[in-house]
Amino acid sequence: xxxxxxxxxxxxxxxxxxxxxxxxxxxxxxxxxxxxxxxxxxxxxxxxxxxxxxxxxxxxxxxxxxxxxxxxxxxxxxxxxxxxxxxxxxxxxxxxxxxxxxxxxxxxxxxxxxxxxxxxxxxxxxxxxxxxxxxxxxxxxxxxxxxxxxxxxxxxxxxxxx
Amino acid sequence: xxxxxxxxxxxxxxxxxxxxxxxxxxxxxxxxxxxxxxxxxxxxxxxxxxxxxxxxxxxxxxxxxxxxxxxxxxxxxxxxxxxxxxxxxxxxxxxxxxxxxxxxxxxxxxxxxxxxxxxxxxxxxxxxxxxxxxxxxxxxxxxxxxxxxxxxxxxxxxxxxxxxxxxxxxxxxxxxxxxxxxxxxxxxxxxxxxxxxxxxxxxxxxxxxxxxxxxxxxxx
Numbered sequence: 001x002x003x004x005x006x007x008x009x010x011x012x013x014x015x016x017x018x019x020x021x022x023x024x025x026x027x028x029x030x031x032x033x034x035x036x037x038x039x040x041x042x043x044x045x046x047x048x049x050x051x052x053x054x055x056x057x058x059x060x061x062x063x064x065x066x067x068x069x070x071x072x073x074x075x076x077x078x079x080x081x082x083x084x085x086x087x088x089x090x091x092x093x094x095x096x097x098x099x100x101x102x103x104x105x106x107x108x109x110x111x112x113x114x115x116x117x118x119x120x121x122x123x124x125x126x127x128x129x130x131x132x133x134x135x136x137x138x139x140x141x142x143x144x145x146x147x148x149x150x151x152x153x154x155x156x157x158x159x160x161x162x
Numbered sequence: 163x164x165x166x167x168x169x170x171x172x173x174x175x176x177x178x179x180x181x182x183x184x185x186x187x188x189x190x191x192x193x194x195x196x197x198x199x200x201x202x203x204x205x206x207x208x209x210x211x212x213x214x215x216x217x218x219x220x221x222x223x224x225x226x227x228x229x230x231x232x233x234x235x236x237x238x239x240x241x242x243x244x245x246x247x248x249x250x251x252x253x254x255x256x257x258x259x260x261x262x263x264x265x266x267x268x269x270x271x272x273x274x275x276x277x278x279x280x281x282x283x284x285x286x287x288x289x290x291x292x293x294x295x296x297x298x299x300x301x302x303x304x305x306x307x308x309x310x311x312x313x314x315x316x317x318x319x320x321x322x323x324x325x326x327x328x329x330x331x332x333x334x335x336x337x338x339x340x341x342x343x344x345x346x347x348x349x350x351x352x353x354x355x356x357x358x359x360x361x362x363x364x365x366x367x368x369x370x371x372x373x374x375x376x377x378x379x380x381x382x
Binding site for chain 2: 055082102
């Protein structure tokens, strides 16, 4: 398992020993691992607590919507958070992009649930911001934003083009 | 009331064909494999080109047919493996998958194998045609004659693959070619009798959209 920070450093190691600044960078990567594991465990262990209130809010906000569609949207974002957690753990945005987002974006567009998915992602965002510590949130936030940019904003642009 | 506890126990898969996990192998043994253990090899473009040219030299005008049949034979087997692998990963038979998910699998399968970017155009479905576009195709086209440049191998592959997928006997004809300056390769899939005029239309220098108009009118 290799994430981008290690990869970059290892390419440099082909030429020479790490200099002091490379070693400091390596140490910083290793040091952040503890917090990443802690954050990952929190997300894993609290999956239902994070999503059940969001599911309940969704049913309230869209009372006439087919529950299967609401479930589809929820499953999309259950996936998103799982893959964001993994990408955060190894600090690799490409993991999130290639393993999930590139595949999921067309699926989300085809289901055409923009209002539901937007509502869901906004609630997820604010829920996690409250539940996680500031340093945990700082680690996870860029990956959530990456997911939002792909699944929500790209979908909005695609719909406008249509 | 939606139960998240129930939802989270359903499979929530991602992209089966994500390159970092799909492409595997045992470097020590010189083996490149996909995640199901099927062997893959990296074939240089120039070797594909050499095979095509060698075939043309040996069998002349029949080379197109030979390459078409090669494409068909290979794709029939490939489709079977594709079907098994995708069904196993996504936990349901292909027939039960949502169309958009299945199309995503096909697109990402093509991309990860380095066969270019494939897209499906459903706008002629009502008239009984499926249009496939491929950008950055790895297969080189045969310069037949008179404006006609065809990628026979690829046409054969698409014919067999989509025949299996749809359960219908679909022929495939190419209506635009990257090697002739088009932006993408266009392929049209349909029943063989309805595609008979395609070659003549391409030779006549017509573009893909015009050819599709003529094919749709011809049936009325």
